[in-house]
Structures are given as structure tokens and as C-alpha cells.
Amino acid sequence: MTGNILVTGGAGYIGSHACVALLEAGFRVVVVDNLCNSHPLALQRVQDITGLPLIFEQSDIRDRTAMGELFARHDIAAVLHFAGLKAVGESCEKPLLYYENNVSGTVHLLQAMQQAGVRRMIFSSSATVYGFPDSMPVNEATPLAAYNPYGRTKQMIEQILGDLCSSGAEDHWQIALLRYFNPAGAHESGLIGEDPHGIPNNLLPYVAQVAAGRLEWLPVFGDDYPTPDGTGVRDYIHVQDLVNGHLLALRKLLGLAVGETFCRAYNLGTGKGYSVLDMVKTFEQVNGVKVPYRMMPRRDGDVASCWADAGRAREELGWEPQKDLSAMLADSWHWQRKNPKGYRQ
Ligand SMILES: NC(=O)c1ccc[n+]([C@@H]2O[C@H](COP(=O)([O-])OP(=O)(O)OC[C@H]3O[C@@H](n4cnc5c(N)ncnc54)[C@H](O)[C@@H]3O)[C@@H](O)[C@H]2O)c1
Numbered sequence: 001m002t003g004n005i006l007v008t009g010g011a012g013y014i015g016s017h018a019c020v021a022l023l024e025a026g027f028r029v030v031v032v033d034n035l036c037n038s039h040p041l042a043l044q045r046v047q048d049i050t051g052l053p054l055i056f057e058q059s060d061i062r063d064r065t066a067m068g069e070l071f072a073r074h075d076i077a078a079v080l081h082f083a084g085l086k087a088v089g090e091s092c093e094k095p096l097l098y099y100e101n102n103v104s105g106t107v108h109l110l111q112a113m114q115q116a117g118v119r120r121m122i123f124s125s126s127a128t129v130y131g132f133p134d135s136m137p138v139n140e141a142t143p144l145a146a147y148n149p150y151g152r153t154k155q156m157i158e159q160i161l162g163d164l165c166s167s168g169a170e171d172h173w174q175i176a177l178l179r180y181f182n183p184a185g186a187h188e189s190g191l192i193g194e195d196p197h198g199i200p201n202n203l204l205p206y207v208a209q210v211a212a213g214r215l216e217w218l219p220v221f222g223d224d225y226p227t228p229d230g231t232g233v234r235d236y237i238h239v240q241d242l243v244n245g246h247l248l249a250l251r252k253l254l255g256l257a258v259g260e261t262f263c264r265a266y267n268l269g270t271g272k273g274y275s276v277l278d279m280v281k282t283f284e285q286v287n288g289v290k291v292p293y294r295m296m297p298r299r300d301g302d303v304a305s306c307w308a309d310a311g312r313a314r315e316e317l318g319w320e321p322q323k324d325l326s327a328m329l330a331d332s333w334h335w336q337r338k339n340p341k342g343y344r345q
Pocket of ligand 1: 008009010011012013014015032033034035036037038039059060061062081082083084085086101105124125126127180181182183202
């Protein structure tokens with residue numbers, strides 16, 4: 001294979017796992033990250049796990065000049081675009097920051113790609129783009145109806161990428177939009193994992209920090225949803241399975257003819273829904289720990305249930321999640337125990 005794979009946001013939670021998978025699959029990796037929500041130790045750990053080097057460029061994707069220079073310095077075959085801000089609550093408080101970072105940042109990145117003649121991108125989208133779907137499971141034909149600024153940045157970027165693909169016969173973009181459901185778990189080594197700053201936004205890091213005694217109890221928002229036990233149901237997907245989906249999408253793009261335009265969305269979820277209480281109880285069982293929790297009122301903007309129809313990824317990419325809920329919860333606890341303060345020792 002010629003060329004490197006550029007991983008934007010490669011020091012982050014999912015990006016660092018993707019770097020491991022790419023290096024292990026024999027790709028050369030260049031990471032660009034401004035470290036606004038990550039730590040450089042993650043990249044050292046990626047190299048420790050794989051025994052292979054990667055190139056790190058500390059830069060901001062909004063910096064058009066820096067992006068131009070980066071593409072001039074490295075021969076890039078494709079971009080895995082993870083860089084972005086992802087906290088829904090913060091996006092409601094600071095919408096301009098989110099539109100600037102996620103949307104403008106992606107536009108600058110795309111301009112640099114266009115100038116350098118790089119046309120392949122795998123974009124980290126989210127199930128949030130579906131808003132409040134009428135029925136489950138959600139497939140890719142479900143209308144997009146994001147309802148918060150974070151989700152709208154993902155929907156807008158998907159639209160921008162779609163426009164690029166339909167922009168002209170000579171500009172053959174090849175793009176996979178990967179809509180993640182709820183990424184969870186960590187690399188089985190316990191060396192890399194999710195390292196939230198402050199109070200975690202996602203369920204699993206919260207559960208793990210309560211189990212470790214770092215937080216006192218878990219707030220469970222809503223116990224009167226129309227679900228089997230009244231708590232919200234989500235489709236949790238092991239981060240290793242998620243990054244395997246990226247590798248398969250990358251191989252698909254690399255296998256296309258140069259003159260073939262391609263833009264396709266794929267759901268990445270297991271197709272199984274688990275409630276918050278399922279997660280808490282299974283975490284306790286699998287790991288032999290207690291997770292005290294308290295019922296709280298529903299939170300604005302939470303859907304009762306959401307799980308994926310990932311049939312398209314299975315049929316077109318050959319993707320099949322391998323890791324079950326127990327593995328996800330055990331790996332998450334392993335990471336937490338080995339790194340009680342995350343990367344900040
Ligand atoms: N984790 C989830 O639950 C989830 C779900 C759906 C989609 N996603 C998307 O997947 C991607 C990766 O998520 P994650 O959980 O690994 O998040 P993360 O915050 O751990 O990683 C994102 C990385 O991007 C970097 N970054 C942010 N803005 C940047 C900029 N302007 N220039 C350079 N680097 C920048 C951050 O420093 C961080 O290392 C994000 O785009 C996120 O929206 C995540």
C-alpha cells in the first residue's frame with residue numbers, strides 16, 4: 001500500500017483505538033490532534049501496544065495553513081476524521097464553538113484535502129443524526145432530524161460531504177459516513193481507553209468511576225420510559241468492533257476505482273438494546289463490584305430507546321461485531337482499574 005492514513009483526533013478515545021488497528025493491519029499512520037480533549041500519552045501507549053511507530057502532528061484542523069503544510073509533508077491515501085467536540089450539553093451552551101470546531105474545522109480539512117488531491121474520507125458521524133426516530137431499529141433510510149447543536153454539526157457535515165460527492169464529474173470523492181451508536185469498552189491491554197475530563201458524559205465511564213469510588217453514585221435519568229424496566233435503552237458497541245468497522249470501510253474505499261464517486265452511510269451498532277439498569281447490573285456481576293445508583297427525573301432531549309439496524313454494514317462491508325456486553329464491561333473496568341486517573345497519573 002502506498003501512502004499514509006491521516007487520523008484526525010487520533011489521540012482521543014476512538015481515534016487511539018483506530019491507530020492501534022491501523023498499525024496492526026500494516027498501515028502507516030499520521031495523527032493530527034490539538035489535544036483539546038486528549039493526552040499525548042495515549043499515542044505513546046498506541047506505540048507500546050503495537051511496537052510500531054506513528055507520526056504525530058500537534059495541530060488544529062481549523063488551521064488551514066497548518067493543514068495545507070501537513071498534506072504537503074506527508075503522502076496521504078485516506079483520512080479517518082475523528083477530530084471534533086462531542087458533548088451534547090456543552091454544544092447547547094456554546095453552539096458557535098461546536099459549529100466552528102466541527103463544521104468549519106471539517107471544511108478547512110476538506111479544502112486542504114482537495115488541494116492535495118486526497119479524496120478518501122471516513123467520517124465519524126453519530127446516531128444522534130436520527131433525532132427521535134418513530135420506530136426501532138433505525139436503518140440508514142430513517143430521515144435525519146438532529147435536535148441539538150452537536151447532532152446538527154454531524155448532520156451538516158454529512159450534508160457537506162454529500163454535496164462534495166455530487167459536485168462534479170472530475171472530483172471523485174470517496175466517503176464513508178459511519179454512524180456510531182454508543183461506543184464503550186477499551187483495548188484489552190487496559191493501556192488505552194476513554195478518559196473523560198471532569199464528570200463523564202457517557203454512561204460507562206460514569207459507572208466505572210462510581211465502582212472505583214471516584215464518584216459516589218450514578219444518576220439514572222428517568223425510570224418511567226416505555227421500556228422493560230423504565231430506564232433508557234441504548235445500543236452499546238465495543239470500541240474494538242467499532243474500529244474494525246473503520247478498517248473494513250477503509251478497505252472498501254481503497255478498493256474503489258480512482259474515478260468512482262462514492263458516498264454511503266453505515267450504522268455501526270450491535271442491533272441489541274440494553275437499559276441503564278441492565279448495564280449497571282451486568283457491570284456488577286461481571287466485575288464483582290457495587291455500583292450505587294439513584295433514580296432521577298428524565299433529562300430533556302433523551303430518547304426512550306435507540307438501537308441500530310446494521311444490516312448494511314454487514315452486507316456491504318462484511319462487518320460483524322464480535323464482542324459481547326460482558327467483554328465490553330470487563331474491558332471498561334480493566335482500563336479504569338489500571339488507570340484510576342486516566343492518562344493524568
Ligand atoms: N464517543 C462517543 O460516544 C461518540 C459517539 C458518536 C460519535 N462520536 C464521534 O467520534 C469522534 C471521536 O470521538 P471520541 O469519543 O474519540 O472523542 P474524543 O474527544 O476522545 O476524541 C476527539 C479528538 O479530537 C481532538 N480534536 C477536537 N477538536 C480538534 C481540532 N479542532 N483539531 C484537532 N484535533 C481536535 C481532541 O483533542 C480529541 O483527541 C468524534 O467526532 C465524536 O463526535 C463519538
